Amino acid sequence: MKSAVVVFPGINRERDMARALKLMSGREPAMVWHADHELPAGTDVVVIPGGFSYGDYLRCGAIAARAPIMDAVRRFAQNGGLVLAICNGFQIACEAGLLPGVLMRNAQLRFICRDVYLRVERSDTPFTRGYNAGQVIRVPIAHGEGNYIADGETVARLEGEGRVLFRYSSPDGIVDPNWNHNGAMNAIAGIINERGNVLGMMPHPENHVEAVMGRTDGRGLFAGLVDHFKLAA
Amino acid sequence: MKARVTVTLKSGILDPQGKAIEGALKSLGVGGVASVRQGKVFDVEIEGADRAGAEAALKNAAEKLLANTMIENYRIEVTG
Numbered sequence: 001m002k003s004a005v006v007v008f009p010g011i012n013r014e015r016d017m018a019r020a021l022k023l024m025s026g027r028e029p030a031m032v033w034h035a036d037h038e039l040p041a042g043t044d045v046v047v048i049p050g051g052f053s054y055g056d057y058l059r060c061g062a063i064a065a066r067a068p069i070m071d072a073v074r075r076f077a078q079n080g081g082l083v084l085a086i087c088n089g090f091q092i093a094c095e096a097g098l099l100p101g102v103l104m105r106n107a108q109l110r111f112i113c114r115d116v117y118l119r120v121e122r123s124d125t126p127f128t129r130g131y132n133a134g135q136v137i138r139v140p141i142a143h144g145e146g147n148y149i150a151d152g153e154t155v156a157r158l159e160g161e162g163r164v165l166f167r168y169s170s171p172d173g174i175v176d177p178n179w180n181h182n183g184a185m186n187a188i189a190g191i192i193n194e195r196g197n198v199l200g201m202m203p204h205p206e207n208h209v210e211a212v213m214g215r216t217d218g219r220g221l222f223a224g225l226v227d228h229f230k231l232a233a
Numbered sequence: 234m235k236a237r238v239t240v241t242l243k244s245g246i247l248d249p250q251g252k253a254i255e256g257a258l259k260s261l262g263v264g265g266v267a268s269v270r271q272g273k274v275f276d277v278e279i280e281g282a283d284r285a286g287a288e289a290a291l292k293n294a295a296e297k298l299l300a301n302t303m304i305e306n307y308r309i310e311v312t313g
Contacts, residue, residue: 059301066298095301102304105249149246149304 001229003029003045006073008064011051013087013204020206021047024222034067039076044229046073050087050142050204060103060145061091070096082126082225083198087143090190090200099193099200100158101150103143107183111144115215116181118189118203119169121162125192127199128165130224136173137217139203141181146202148184148191155185166190166201234279234287239308240300241272275299279311287311 003021005014014031021029029047030040039046053064064070070092077083077098085093093099106112115138120131131137150158158164166189170179180187182202190201205218242248248270255269277294279287291309300307 058298062298062301102301104247104304107247107249109249109253151303 001025001044001226002027002040002042003047004032004039004043005029005047005049006032006034006069007049008034008051008053008067008092010053010055011049011088013050013206016204017047017049017086017206020209020218020222023209024219025226032069034064034069036069037072039069039072043076043081045082045084045225046076048073048083048085048089048092049206050089053088053092056145059095061088061093061095064088064092065095065097074098077193077195077198080195080197082228084127084221084225085198085200086204086206087141087146087202090202091145093198093200098198099191100154101148101191103145103202104147104149105145106143106147106181111142112146112181113140113142114181115139116141116189116203117169117171117173117179118166119173119175121164121167125165125196125199126225126228127192127221128224129227130220130222134173136169136171137205137208137220138171138215139205139208139218141203143182143202146182146184148182148188148202150185155188158188158191159186161194163192163194163196164188164190165192165199166203234282234284234311234313236277236279236287236291236309236311238275238277238291238295238299239272239310240275240295240305241307242270243304243306246304273299284311 168187208215208218251271295307
């Protein structure tokens, strides 16, 4: 699996992501600068990592979404390439029109940095094939603006088409306002686009891939992606 | 030419920041405030003196970047 990590000024999770990708795929990802116009030839997966691109000026992700490299990412997605957008990456993907909706200020107005539980809603996607549907995983979140909202029609479509892949839940997989840390609509933590090749999620699976991190629940996502490309090859 | 673009949240979009400001005003004892919504103001200088051209440029700026029209409305004023 050949991966590329897009790097914007103010991003700070790109090295965690590169480490996880190297560990799980055995290949060093290409680091692609925001001012570039092309992705490396033969890229299988593009990752938009977390951080605070452009200091979160204007709106989270708004400026990064208009960077030159994003035209290449948009073309890549239009051609069916897989895009994994984590945290600030999710915000950028929404601003870039790759995903519907928007990430608003957390309902309690606080920046939240802690482990959370996610219920995996489907296992039949390239992003979640390493998990079982209904499985609960524990991964960290670290954001001030992760409160997913979209208009009623969009949310109804996301739900009707099974495009919510991760939901904030209790350790037993119960979706409940007490476990919906940022107030997201329908406790949405991660969604895919209509075609199913762009995933945006607020939590950080790349931070739970090695025993030294305390948990390895994030491995499933990367292992699934690697498997997906092994089978395709 | 001077111009101002005002970006506000659409009605129905939750505004936790506005709510927090509203609460702070209440706790300061500022009476008579029913509710607060927070927005953004951009003061822009436009090159040249073509008013219609300025309005078109500002509309383009607002649609492309200044506002996320999914959740925000914008208003353009060319103040001369």
